[in-house]
Amino acid sequence: MAAEMRLPTIQKQGSMSIYGKGRKDLVVPGDIITSDTGFMSAMIISCLVRLFSFPHKGHGTYVDEDKLTASVAGEVERVDKLICVKPLKTRFNGEVGDVVVGRITEVQQKRWKVETNSRLDSVLLLSAVNLPGGELRRRSAEDELTMREYLHEGDLISAEVQSVFSDGALSLHTRSLKYGKLGQGVLVQVSPSLIKRQKTHFHNLPCGASIILANNGFVWLYPTPEQQEEEHFIVSFLQYINCLMALAAHKVLLYDTSVLYCFESSLQHQVKDILKPEVMEEIVMLTQQKLLEQKG
């Protein structure tokens, strides 16, 4: 039995991130990105892009008194002359090939609706899943009737983005053995911008835990299949969950190395202490140092 109460503390500037110091490509709304007229043409491009694409898919910039200004808080990205601001906190803007973890919200005719943290629910077509048992055939009316037995409302799945509709909604597929329904485990939700894009988003971690770092910010942590349960497995599993929360709270990019380093730095603390602000800060600092050292 314990109830920890304390006064809130003001977060020191700069302590958030070692990387954060002196970076000029981080902006908040209203910051002037450039007043260089050379980029003006770029602005026009970005305006054109904005006009003809999905209206919410703004590029995070606007023109204020001939100056290009940020409209969201995030990182400035330059592609040739086109300037965009990639927001730090955002919904998921899916692209073809992204790995996602989602929750079934609705079973409809020939399709499931999936919540994937995008602006619109994604769809998973009945024709885009592997039938149980791995049969390859046309989907019959009978399959349609047994859809709910396969995936029920509330179930979690991992999938890949197959295509993006014109309104920005995603069409998913699970036509590979690594995708499909998720079993026992824990879901941790973070901002999609915190997930680092990598060749693979499926990782096996030490101590018998596996992780799916999905591009949409849903992180699925589960016991590595076909492995003997080690001693203290549950404890290290919880350790991973709290590490993920700590990293996300301090806005550190999530990928296999950062999660692993954070886990190593957290070992000296008790699991339930990790979420205390000062412990969290310490662990994240250690992790960032290790990451810097590794970079060289």
Place this chain on the structure above:
Amino acid sequence: MMAAVEVSEAEKVYILHGIRDDLRVDGRGCEDYRHMEIETDVVSNTDGSAKVTLGHTVVLVGIKTEIGKPRPMVPNEGYLEFFVDCSANATPEFEGRGGEELGTELSNTLYRVFNNKHSIDLKRLCISPGEHCWVLYVDVLLLQCDGNLYDAMSIAIKAALFNTKIPKVFISSDDEGGKDIELSDDPYDCMRLNVENVPCIVTLCKVGHRHIVDATLQEKACSVASLIMSVTHKGTVTCTRKVGGGSLDPESIFEMTEAGKRVGKALHAPLMKLLEQEESLGKKQQKVGFFG
């Protein structure tokens, strides 16, 4: 009841097994609270205010004092009024009139828990019997919901009551026998409430064969019934309520009540210590407020 999250069967199994082993998803034991941050005097245009952060649950309480007429049944007592506003900030479900039902339910419970002479000395709120008394309007604003609203709200209310400063008034009678209320000229000349007997609410959720305090939304989704009880610093239970569709057998109600007493009693000491510590820091202490 409120802002529910969906949890798949497999996830439920995970949460249930964890609780069975006294190891919850974030590493806590069954009777542990999440990390709590409390700050008082955060809204300048109220007479007392407090903001409580419990995990991802954020509650703001503001108390305004006004002079009103005492209730006819108790002419020598003041009273409290509660209003709970479920902001659409917390969850989109609360948009429009979505939070109204929950708000009414919460405010009714709060009224029953706090508005009685055993919790607060209501007689001190009386100015002149039958004519004037102080009315404390307690406004609760839910800014973020991540489970365990009752506990967070009750702690915020206790902190805000502690922080409340009621202006001192004097009654003077004029020549024709009429009475006048005079407000003290000194804004620092004010009355404080004794919050010693103000209870805190403990919510116990039955999950599997065990019960837990301070359930997150995910854990709440695995629980069929919960017991809400208000406990004073002496461990006296002043109010209990059962919520949720499931049933509880008498034996587990007894166990839960015992656990609730224990947990509730232990909440008061650290809370009062914190409030006094904050008070002793005085006005020089910079407030963190909403941008910390």
